[in-house]
Amino acid sequence: MSKNSIGERAGSGGGGTDAVTYPPGDTLLAMHRRFGPLMRLGVGRRGFVYLMGPEANAFVFANASLFQTREAFEVLVPVSGERSLLLSDGDVHRRRRRLVAPALHHRQIDGYLEIMANQADAALDGWRPGSRVDVYQDFRAAIRRTTIESLFGSRLAADADFFGNRLQSLLRLVDDLPTMLALRRSLGTPRWRGAMADRAMVDERIHAEIARVRSGAVDGDDNVLVNLVTARDEDGDALSDIEIRDQMVSLIVAGYETTSGVFGWAVHAMLSNPGVWERAAAEVRDVCGDRAPTREDLRRLPYLTGVMNETLRLWPPAVISARKIVQDFEYAGRRIPAGPMMIFSPYVTHRLPELWTDPLSFRPQRWDPQDPDYRKPGPHEFLPFGGGAHRCLGSTMATTVLTVMLARLLSRTTLRALPGKPKAVSFAAMRPKDGIPVEVLTSR
Ligand code: HEM
Numbered sequence: 001m002s003k004n005s006i007g008e009r010a011g012s013g014g015g016g017t018d019a020v021t022y023p024p025g026d027t028l029l030a031m032h033r034r035f036g037p038l039m040r041l042g043v044g045r046r047g048f049v050y051l052m053g054p055e056a057n058a059f060v061f062a063n064a065s066l067f068q069t070r071e072a073f074e075v076l077v078p079v080s081g082e083r084s085l086l087l088s089d090g091d092v093h094r095r096r097r098r099l100v101a102p103a104l105h106h107r108q109i110d111g112y113l114e115i116m117a118n119q120a121d122a123a124l125d126g127w128r129p130g131s132r133v134d135v136y137q138d139f140r141a142a143i144r145r146t147t148i149e150s151l152f153g154s155r156l157a158a159d160a161d162f163f164g165n166r167l168q169s170l171l172r173l174v175d176d177l178p179t180m181l182a183l184r185r186s187l188g189t190p191r192w193r194g195a196m197a198d199r200a201m202v203d204e205r206i207h208a209e210i211a212r213v214r215s216g217a218v219d220g221d222d223n224v225l226v227n228l229v230t231a232r233d234e235d236g237d238a239l240s241d242i243e244i245r246d247q248m249v250s251l252i253v254a255g256y257e258t259t260s261g262v263f264g265w266a267v268h269a270m271l272s273n274p275g276v277w278e279r280a281a282a283e284v285r286d287v288c289g290d291r292a293p294t295r296e297d298l299r300r301l302p303y304l305t306g307v308m309n310e311t312l313r314l315w316p317p318a319v320i321s322a323r324k325i326v327q328d329f330e331y332a333g334r335r336i337p338a339g340p341m342m343i344f345s346p347y348v349t350h351r352l353p354e355l356w357t358d359p360l361s362f363r364p365q366r367w368d369p370q371d372p373d374y375r376k377p378g379p380h381e382f383l384p385f386g387g388g389a390h391r392c393l394g395s396t397m398a399t400t401v402l403t404v405m406l407a408r409l410l411s412r413t414t415l416r417a418l419p420g421k422p423k424a425v426s427f428a429a430m431r432p433k434d435g436i437p438v439e440v441l442t443s444r
Contacts, residue, residue, distance in 0.1 A: 022315075022430060024319070024427060025319045025347040025427075025430075028050070028052070028320070028345055028348050029347070029351055031050065031052075032052040032053065032348050037051065037052050037053045037055060037056045037332060038050070038051060038052075038056070038332045038334060039052070040336075044339055044340070045339040046340070047339070047340035047341075048340055048341050048343055049336055049341070050343050050345075051331065051342055051343070052344065052345055052348050052349070053348070053349060053352065054352075054355065054378065054380040054381045055380070056344060057344055057349060057380040057381075057383055059331060060342070060387075060388065061387040061388030061389075061391075062388070064390075065090075066325060066326065066327045067324060067326060067342060068089045068323060068326050069087060069089055069093075069390060070082075070087050070088070070324070071324040072322035072323050072324050072341060073086050073322070075173070075174050075176070075178050075181055078170055078173050078174075078181075078185075078196075078199065079170040079171060079173070079174060079199075079249065079250075079253055080250035080253065081242065081249065082246070083246040083247075084250035085097055085247070085390070085393070086250065086390060093389065093390075095233050095237075096239070096243065096247070097389075097393070098233060099228070099231040099232075099239055100228065100251075100393065102227060103151065103223070103224040103227045103251075104251075104393045104394055104396070104397055106396055108223070108224075109396050109397050109400050110295050112150035112397070112400070113292070113293070113400070113404060115149050115150050116146050116150075116400065116405060117292030117404055119143075119146040119149070119405075120139070120404065120408035122142065123141070123142040124408065124409065124443065127413065127440045129440055129443055130439070131439075132418065132437060132439050132440070133440060134436060134438075135264060135409075135415070135436045135437075135438055136260065136261075136263070136264030136267075136431070137435050139263045139264070140256060140263075142405065143259050143263065143401060144164050144252070144255075144256040145157055145160040147252055147255030147256050147401075148160045148163060151223065151224040151225075151251055151255070152209070152223070152225050152248065152252075153225065155209070156206075156209060156225075159205060162205070163202060163252065165198075166201050166202045167198070167249075167253060169191075169195045169198045170195050170199055170202075171253065172191070173191070173192070173195050175428075206245050206248055206249065207241060207245060209225065210225070210229065210244055213225055213229045214229055224251075225244075228244045228247060228248070229244065254392075255394060255397065255398075257317075258317035258429050259398045260431070261315070261430055261431035262308070262317060263402060264422075264435070265311050265315040265432065266307055267406075267409070267415070267438070268417070268422055268432065269307070269311055269314070270307060271415060271416070271417040271438065272417055276307065276362070277410070277415075279303055279364075280303055280304050280364075280410055281410040281411070281414075283301055283304055284301065284304060284407045287300045287301055288411065292407070298400065301403065301407065303364055303365070303368070304403060304406060305367065305403065306364030306365060306366070306367035306368055307364045307406070308399060308403060308406070309367045310362055310363060310366065312382075312384035313350045313356070313384070314350065314360075314362060315424070315430055316346040316347055316350060316383075317384070317429045317430050318346055318384070318428065318430075319346070319347040319426075319427045319428075319430050320343050320345045320347065320427050321343070321344055321345075321346075321386060322341050322342065323342045323344075325337075325342050326338050346383045346384055346386075347430075349380075349381060349382075355377065357373045413440060413441075413442060413443045413444075414441040415439065415440060415441060416438060416439045416441055417436075417438055418437045418438060418439060422434065
């Protein structure tokens with residue numbers, strides 16, 4: 001197996017002995033084994049403090065006031081803006097989060113099931129038996145359209161590909177290290193200038209939409225945008241246009257960048273672990289027949305839910321997350337001064353043999369309460385959506401999109417993986433670098 005690739009050994013009957021690797025994440029795992037839950041690298045403000053493992057995660061989530069996200073997520077500013085939730089701290093964050101959260105409530109998500117299934121079907125309609133397709137790219141576009149249409153209505157969804165193209169050049173900046181990003185900005189390199197021009201176009205379109213809603217020209221289609229414009233906190237204060245812009249862009253980007261990576265890895269895992277695809281497809285057929293899943297169906301697909309959870313465990317898009325330490329604290333008997341950046345890692349936690357039997361195996365059935373190995377993981381042991389004050393607001397939306405779209409794929413196609421191992425990139429939103437190319441065997 002190449003050192004830089006995601007790879008696997010064939011498993012048996014529904015997930016066996018897959019060894020799936022992302023080298024930078026595995027380096028952290030090895031560091032954790034060697035040095036334990038607390039490691040320090042470098043000195044002073046430029047240093048890093050690594051807090052790894054379930055107890056460390058619990059400490060981070062319970063002690064939000066010791067940390068700040070603003071500086072830690074500096075690289076996201078060109079995309080999401082300075083006022084997005086992940087870049088906000090303390091009282092300002094709490095206020096913005098209260099205003100945004102209702103838009104992503106369970107009840108809202110139920111109303112989006114049809115859009116999710118329709119967008120998956122539209123992607124699948126173009127597939128022909130014998131053709132080769134990139135599942136990741138095709139569904140990335142479908143998930144982006146779904147996110148925009150669900151949250152911001154069909155007017156903005158009509159421009160989903162425009163947003164996709166423009167946002168892509170901004171997202172490419174996020175893959176850079178912070179120092180490289182700062183250099184690009186100060187030198188005004190062509191990539192930086194191109195991204196800023198794209199950002200201006202995105203902003204112009206979004207501000208026009210906000211202005212339309214503010215002018216009262218709304219219809220039933222405007223859901224989340226109307227909520228953001230009309231939301232008031234306890235003091236009667238509303239979100240400003242720039243705050244709304246930043247929430248809209250970060251919801252769109254957070255909505256498809258992470259979810260589409262998980263979708264791609266799930267398909268890869270189902271095709272490369274013998275028996276998994278067939279068992280998941282049989283379950284979908286038994287529960288849904290030929291139709292798209294309803295809200296009730298989603299609760300009756302335990303094996304497919306296991307596939308999704310197992311994918312989120314082995315390929316959590318946020319391999320690591322970061323916070324700036326703003327207050328001195330003590331952990332594991334050592335004093336940590338304010339200043340350095342703190343890193344914690346879902347990827348490392350999700351692969352610890354003390355928490356997971358045979359941790360590198362892709363075993364959807366480990367999530368089934370009837371399985372002898374079943375053990376309900378605690379919130380600090382399974383944390384693909386983070387935890388504490390900044391826990392993902394879109395987790396229900398994400399798991400619903402994934403289940404509905406995987407169910408449509410399983411119900412309408414059979415696929416074969418093409419030779420070659422997908423390579424994982426990006427600490428912030430781990431995704432398959434060159435997509436997930438497959439051959440379509442049957443499609444209907
Ligand atoms: C599988 C898909 C997803 C994964 C794995 C994921 C993961 C995460 C994680 C780990 C965080 C917290 C980061 C930290 O604490 O450092 C987060 C925050 C966030 N996510 Fe997600 N996310 C996903 C999908 C979504 C979707 C679909 C949306 C919305 C449409 C969304 C909206 C957000 C927002 C707004 C925050 C910031 C919350 C805050 O700072 O208060 N995410 N996500």
